[in-house]
Amino acid sequence: MPEMKGGCLCGQLRYMANAEPVFIGVCHCKNCQKESGTAFNVVVAVPQSAVSIQGSPRTYTSKGDSGMDYVRRLCPNCGSTILSEPAALPGIAALRAGTLDDTSWLKPNMEIFCESAQPWVQLGGGMQRFPKMPPMPG
Ligand SMILES: [Zn+2]
């Protein structure tokens, strides 16, 4: 895995992550639909310790499906969320895949929270589908 680089829409926030993804997931949860304004989020889960952020993100904390805190880092200028830190997945940062500069290598391996997926969403690629968040791989 080459070093991942990305940033928000306006470029005020930039980040780098130097790690093999723990998983790459398509998340159909209602919060991801609200956050992204579309039908699902694609997240690249990496260790928080591998991520460095340039710029000053705003933080928005809500409750995740687990009832635990779900922290989002977003750009105070353009509003893009660049990553989240779900307390339910300690030590994990979930990069928003659409904010990566290079997505050519991206291949999600599972769909999560399928129970709230919009019914017309049919993704190919033979991904494993889970009604909620499965136990962490590895
Ligand atoms: Zn921005």
Ligand SMILES: [Zn+2]
């Ligand atoms: Zn989600």
